[in-house]
Amino acid sequence: MQPDEQSASGQGIYDELKAIQKELDKCMHCGFCMAVCPIYATEKTEASVARGKVGVAEAVMEGKLALDDPEVIDMLFNCLVCKSCMQNCPTKVNFDRIMLSLRAAIVRKNGLPWLKKAIFSTLKHPALFDRGMKAGALLSGLAFRDAGQQAIAPRSPFAIMGKRAGFDENRLLPALAKEPLRDRLPDVVSNSKPKTKAAFFTGCSMNYFYPDTGMDLISVLRENNVEVSIPKDQGCCGIPVFVHGDVETIRVLAKRNLDAMDRTCADHLITSCGSCGGAWQHEYQEIFKDDPVYGPKAEYWSKRTYDISTFLVDVIKYRPPLGKVDAVVTYHDSCHLKKTMKVSSEPREILKHIPGVTFKEMSKPDACCGSGGSYVLTHFETSTAVAKRKVDDARRTGATTVTTGCPACMMQLSDNVNRFGKGQQIRHYISVLAESYRNEKQSL
């Protein structure tokens, strides 16, 4: 971590807007963010890029623009929070803090819009949320057809109605699993001679959309003699609501998750999604900065949280797999995995050591895919333009399998290789490793 990053953590930045002034003052308006901002590359306007948003934030702080002016709100939500600008910022402006504290200030001032409020409040009631997701899985056949790759596509009347929001017949959405991941697993997957004990924070996407990937992760840990706890009372990490400025809800969710993990008595916490892992490593600490109970808990787990790749490569020195997987593979760096969790070499190391895998690096592998969680829903056109560049870069490698380390990127890539690519297989890198372990048994 850069020394500057530590000292710059603002006091109560998500509770008091004026705490961002220090971050704003760090910006010298050089515009280097233009070189990497995926939204700017698409729209080419100053309001797209971090410098423009800093300019507007300054105008808000000076009282020249109202924070809750609809135009200001629109601009603030036209950001993927991919943190690419922060990688290229010479003066190390923590732009994510500026953006999220502005969004939080809007929510403090005006409350959440009713639709967001309705959706986010279900997250606070896990049983209700869980029932809803399962009902969704049963009912999805009415509006969607099975399109392979754990994906579904809108059926015709819905496809016609949804065209403007990108819900056309070409849209591939991940299918909701009829049996979510955590329902398939016991509380503890034990091991006769455990090397270490880890807890798996599944995240919602692995739980509801990609449970097979979650099972792959469990099988990899089992191959490496790791005892895994998968506490049932874990829930959403809270990042999806936090990026909408809902600080209150993420605090509720984070407390529940911290308590759930405390009860596992595990030595390590494993994530398979950059946003979830980033929450455990950074955001929980920040939102509980002054909390005497949850502050220390958040700090405790932040030091023990690893992306599955880092856990395998650095923590337990995993056993190299021997089974052959014949595939030409490329890897897309998920923004939050690389830019928040600083994980980029480990997944590549894992992939390159799988027998039969030919690894091809794409140009700009760490350029955002345009998903941004809910950004793809609210800004479909821009999101798709960003994704097209990513898919083009992936296609030029000749890879037949595009891997990544984040389920949100998997959703976005699945939809867009279908639109602009050659229908490449989209996989979490852990699934390729799991397949190799499986194949070594078959060849015996």
Add this chain to the structure above:
Amino acid sequence: MLDQAIIEQFRSLLGQGNVLTSKVNLATYSYDATADVPRGTPDVIVMPTTTEQVQSVVNLARKNGIAIYPRGAGTNLSGGTIPVERGIVLSLQKMDKILEVDAENLTATVQPGVVIQDLNNAAAPHGLMYPPDPGTVTTATMGGSVAENSGGLRGLKYGVTKHYVMGMEVVLANGDRVRFGGKTVKNVTAYDFSNLFVGSEGTLGIIVEITCKLLPSPKFRRAMLATYKTVKDAGNTVAGIIKAQVIPATLEIMDNMTIRTVEEFAHVGLPTDAEAVLLIEVDGMAEEVVLREAEAVVKVVGENNGEMRVANSDEERDKVWAARRAALPALASLNNTVVLEDATVPRSHITNMLLALSEIGRKYHLVMGTFGHAGDGNLHPTILADKNDADEMSRVHKAVDEIFATALEFGGTLSGEHGIGMAKMKYLGNEIGDTGLNLMRTMKNALDPTHMLNPGKLIPAPAEEVEHATR
């Protein structure tokens, strides 16, 4: 405010999405990368995608007496793109196509919105490069850098933007489009209009296409870092290297304040007790020549009491240049306002200028670091101040006045590479005199009689000249 009917005409000419009028958009085009200059809010931002659209914007603006501020990526450091008198910001960022890379003729033809680095990326597979490399190479546009005549780190050996522009197409204030120059190495047909429009800062016409020269990329290079106990030794080394007939691609200097700040900020292993460091890179097509030049540099450094470090690997080289790249951001991190100047002196005066600068900093009790392109006499005295402290800011302004006066005393110039814009307009008469100002006005009046193109920049109005004389 502009008449809504005019906005509607822009919309029908350019398309809905290429005409921006929201409060947020207006606010985001009120500044560029320049600190401590007034901001100004435009009435509308237009983003044409064709030359015909640029012409139609110019014609509509002229008929209605509205100012036009051409703009690339807004990374300039002279306040050159700020819409000080309302009107139209004409952003050329959507005209961003590389029309051709002609490897046989070593030229490229681009639209103005192409980012400089994108041109380099397109030239690289041919083993070619576009040498001008301002610090903003990954963000600045070709149009903007041609209009500002940008320099950069390689100026000493490779020259600046004007040495690479071979021809262009320009939309004039009367709406005409004119094409001149081209792909031929030699061309003495007509006036040398390319050199008139390079550095014209958007005041004479709108550049809509550029044909530029490319060079084969050097195959070998050697980076070095020399540290000194006195500024004088560093200055003498610069003169000594040139005298030894070595022209490094890059020959950069940092003073003690900059060295300490960079080290604190980026931890690149700079000696914080050194009074100055030189960062030197020689390059060329033959390894033998490059090594011989590096040896000559090492010798001169030794003769001038410098301590030498040669980068033996790519990582070490990267470290040397990471230190240089960190200079501005490191200094900027010290306070909320960065006043970055580019006063330039003949390189024989580099030592005198460095000493004079540190004296000016002391005299006005300011935090100031100086770094820059020692090899071409182009220094960047950088003052860090608090914009909310009126007393300090007034001392900053006095120091800046004195910096420019000193540069001129040494036979130098107000601006080596950032341009005049509005930041240095009031000093212009001091360098070029009344007759120079008159010539500027004569040309401006001939090409843009109503002064609708980038008003308030580069060419001071007569009244300001009087005010300046009393300063």
